[in-house]
Amino acid sequence: KAGVTQTPRYLIKTRGQQVTLSCSPISGHRSVSWYQQTPGQGLQFLFEYFSETQRNKGNFPGRFSGRQFSNSRSEMNVSTLELGDSALYLCASSSSGYEQYFGPGTRLTVT
Amino acid sequence: GQNIDQPTEMTATEGAIVQINCTYQTSGFNGLFWYQQHAGEAPTFLSYNVLDGLEEKGRFSSFLSRSKGYSYLLLKELQMKDSASYLCAAYPSGGYNKLIFGAGTRLAVHP
Numbered sequence: 444k445a446g447v448t449q450t451p452r453y454l455i456k457t458r459g460q461q462v463t464l465s466c467s468p469i470s471g472h473r474s475v476s477w478y479q480q481t482p483g484q485g486l487q488f489l490f491e492y493f494s495e496t497q498r499n500k501g502n503f504p505g506r507f508s509g510r511q512f513s514n515s516r517s518e519m520n521v522s523t524l525e526l527g528d529s530a531l532y533l534c535a536s537s538s539s540g541y542e543q544y545f546g547p548g549t550r551l552t553v554t
Numbered sequence: 555g556q557n558i559d560q561p562t563e564m565t566a567t568e569g570a571i572v573q574i575n576c577t578y579q580t581s582g583f584n585g586l587f588w589y590q591q592h593a594g595e596a597p598t599f600l601s602y603n604v605l606d607g608l609e610e611k612g613r614f615s616s617f618l619s620r621s622k623g624y625s626y627l628l629l630k631e632l633q634m635k636d637s638a639s640y641l642c643a644a645y646p647s648g649g650y651n652k653l654i655f656g657a658g659t660r661l662a663v664h665p
Contacts, residue, residue: 447596476651485657486597486641491650498650533596537651541585545596 445470447536447546455552461522464549468515468536475517476543477509480531489532492517521551529553556580558656560642565662566632574627574640574659582647586618586625589641591658597641600627629661637663 448467456462468475477489488501492511509519515536521528529552535543557579566572578586585604589597603609603618603625615628629636639660643653 474651476653478653478655483657486643486653486655488652488654491652493650499652501652535651541587541602541645542599543651543653544599545589547596 447534447544449532449534449546449549451549452547453550453552455554456524457554458524458526460524461520462524462551463518463520464532464534464551466517466519466534466536466546468517468534469538469544472536472538472544473515474537475511475515476535476537477517477519478533478535479503480533480548481529486533489519524553526553556644556646556654558642558644558654560640560656560659562657563660563662565664566629568632568634568663568665570632571628571630572632572661574629574642574661576625576627576642576656578623578625578642578644578654578656580644580646580654583620584645584647586616587641587643587645587653588614588616588625588627589643591639591641593638600640632663634663634665637661 474493476491478486491499511517531548533548535545537543560576588600591597601616608617639658641658642656
């Protein structure tokens with residue numbers, strides 16, 4: 444079974460721009476969660492989607508948004524990028540159980 | 555509030571045993587995860603404790619005390635490849651796959 448895939452793997456953007464990141468979960472997994480990882484803060488939960496519905500949301504500003512498609516693929520969008528948004532963005536997929544499988548992440552650099 | 559504490563860094567010798575502690579405070583609690591993350595890679599699942607006690611899985615064991623809000627990961631017969639960050643994550647009630655992560659413990663194994 445293929446693992447979680449994320450595209451792109453690396454991205455460089457300028458302040459004020461917007462960015463869209465993509466995550467394809469493991470086949471059959473309907474839950475996709477997104478996390479931001481920075482050296483100082485560790486992994487912080489952004490949001491979780493299940494069957495195209497956002498079920499949970501972390502404490503991030505409205506500039507961070509996401510969606511999930513009928514095939515369970517998910518995208519997250521960050522608008523009006525700030526320098527502090529530079530981070531590794533990880534998505535994780537899960538079936539009905541508790542174990543989450545992480546993708547390799549997208550490293551976003553904002554200059 | 556919700557808080558996860560674990561040591562920032564630890565060092566150990568190849569072949570030795572190391573214990574990585576984690577204390578947590580969450581609003582409701584389902585269980586406690588441990589993940590391993592090598593530099594530049596995705597976190598990989600190590601263990602999930604729901605009930606009090608020790609669970610052993612090969613060279614790795616994980617312990618949970620719900621009444622004390624405390625967990626530890628025990629690594630035996632350390633190998634150089636165990637050099638990585640170890641992430642403790644609590645699963646709050648009603649979390650819908652929302653994990654609260656600690657900042658991670660960076661373990662360096664020396665010959």
